[in-house]
Amino acid sequence: MTAATTLAAVRQRARSFRSAPAIAAAGFLAVLALVCLLAPLLPLDPTTTDLAARWLPPSAEHWFGTDELGRDYFSRVVYGGRISLAVGVLAMLTATAIGVVVGLVAGYARGATDEVLMRLVDFLSSIPWMVLVIVASVFLRPGLWTIILVIGLFAWMPTARLVRAEAMSLRERTYVGYARFLREKPRRVVWRHVLPEATPTIIVAAAATISSAMLTEAALSFLGLGIQPPMASWGSLLETAQGSLARSPWLALIPGLLITATVLSFNVLGDALRRTVVERGDA
Structure with missing residues (x-):
């Protein structure tokens, strides 16, 4: 590979992150992260009630x-x-850690180990996630850490598949064979x-996770199986607002738009990372 080709590849990968989206x-x-992290330092009060100022x-x-x-609904949002982002990040870390370990072991070990682990992945992937969550909620007390644990334990399978495929490819590389x-x-x-070498793929999978x-937490909270009062997340705010759509539609519109914008933003960054990984492989 010439220096000019390498420079062109680097510039192409950089353009993936300089695009407007x-x-x-x-x-x-x-x-969003800055506002949520600094919320305790801001003059925000999400708990004080004023019955004379309802539905403003x-x-x-x-x-x-x-x-x-x-x-004040801005404070509540x-x-x-903070809760929705915490669930997304912590559940992602849990799912990524499990998926990376399973994928690396299955992809590198091959043979019977790979067969057993992949059949486990197939079995768990075949069960609807709502059934798993309902069963888990019977044994675990509803709350923040429960929802993080449940989502993390049942969201690692796609990451495991991606990492396994990457590990199987890397296992055949010359430098890995020389190490063996x-x-x-x-x-x-x-x-x-x-x-x-598998880290770029893991980062892409983490962004999607x-x-x-976040979508899973919003759905569970909307159904009453997720974050419980007095704690609130964007999903639980949607659940609370469904009874006031005619009177105050913005109570549902605002958290709904924020969920959509946040998920879309993560997907856009994940797509930029994916293109960078593909261009890296082509280079």
């Missing part, structure tokens, strides 16, 4: 209006965003040679 998505997520429309005093108890020839321990070969986890 990727920049807009990154900017939106950065602002958006105004200069209450940017997003007030809810059925007269609480910001603190709900030198009788390096399999754990060391995977850690030093396979995992670093965050979107999936």
Whole structure:
């Protein structure tokens, strides 16, 4: 490969992240994360009720209006965003950790180990996630950590499949074969040679898992199986607002739009990462 070809490939990968959609998505997520992280330092009060100020429309005093108890809805949305993002990130970390371990072991070990692990993945993937969540909710107390655990434990299968395919390809590379020839321990070969090369694929899978986890949490909270009061997430705000659509439609519209924009932003960044991985492989 010539220096000119390498430079062209680098420039092409950089353009994937300089596109208008990727920049807009990154900017939106950065602002959202900053506001949610700094929420305790801001003059926001999501719990104080004022029955005389119920159902107020958006105004200069209450940017997003007030809810059925007269609480400032902007504060509720910001603190709900903290929960929704926390669920997405922590569930993603859980699912990615399990999926990476299973995928690396299955893809590198091959044989009976690969067969057993992939049949387990097939079995879990065939069960509707709602059934798994309902069964889990019978044994676990509803709450934040329960929903993170449930989503993380039942969302790792796609990551495992992707990492397994990547590990199977990397296993046949010359430098990996040379490491095996030198009788390096399999754990060391995977850690030093396979995992670093599979990292771009893992990052792409992680970005998709965050979107999936946030949508799952929103669906569960909307059905009353997720975040429980007094804690609120965007999904639980949607569930609460369904009884006031005729009176105050913005109570449902605002968290719904934020869920859509956040998931779309993660998907746009994931697509930019995917293109970068593909261009990296072609280079």
